[in-house]
Amino acid sequence: MVLKTFKVDGISPIKAETLTPESFSKYGGVISADHQLEKVQSSEANYGTAIKIHKVAPIVNNYSNCPSGKEATANWNIFRCKAPKHLINHGSLNSVYTSKVLERHPFSTQTFLPLGQDLHKVSYLVIVAKTDESTEEKLPDPTSIRAFVCKGNQSVTYGIGTWHAPMVVIDEKVPHIDFAVFIHENGVADEDVQECYFEPGYSIVYNQIEAKL
Helix, strand or coil, rough: EEEEEECCCCCCCCEECCCCCCCCCEEEEEECCCHHCCCCCCCEEEHCCCEEEEECCCCCCHHHHHCCCCCCEEEEEEEECCHHHHEECCCCCCCCEEEEEEEEECCCCCCEEECCCCCEEEEEEEECCCCCCCCCCEECCCHEEEEEEEECCCCECCCCEEEEEECEECCCCCCCCEEEEEEECCCCCHCCCCCEEEEEEEEEEECCCCCCC
């Protein structure tokens, strides 16, 4: 369901930041073992051949509060995503992606886990915005948009009701990236996902180089 179309001619370009658990904490969670190994509770596992890093990202199902009362199931889906080349322009130093959609899942977290990607390469963008609490429908605040560049060994979990863009692959050297996606859904369209459009779109500026911690 589309809640609103925003006119955003005046929004300045948004510089994408490096994704870390700390930088993304207001919007959900990040699974990034290289960051979390020293900062999150961990323990030895599998008879000394593994390290278990505890509780790195939230999983929440709030469908008990949905208007229809219909129960949700916990689902693993796969999103096969390719780079939106028609929305990407390359410069000598930076690239610019034109983002036109934000969506939210009012009653569930949503986790995107990239499969089989190079841990040293920047693979995709994550774009989020805060909610404008002054609006009746709790619409996104276009002035609060942030973007993050993500490596191939990092996953993100969007918190319940967090406004975010669809997944944006920026590694144009691969035909696609498969994401395993965990979410609760009940099949009621307006309860599973809500959208807002942005015209003519807002610019996300990023530098596609090998990411370093």
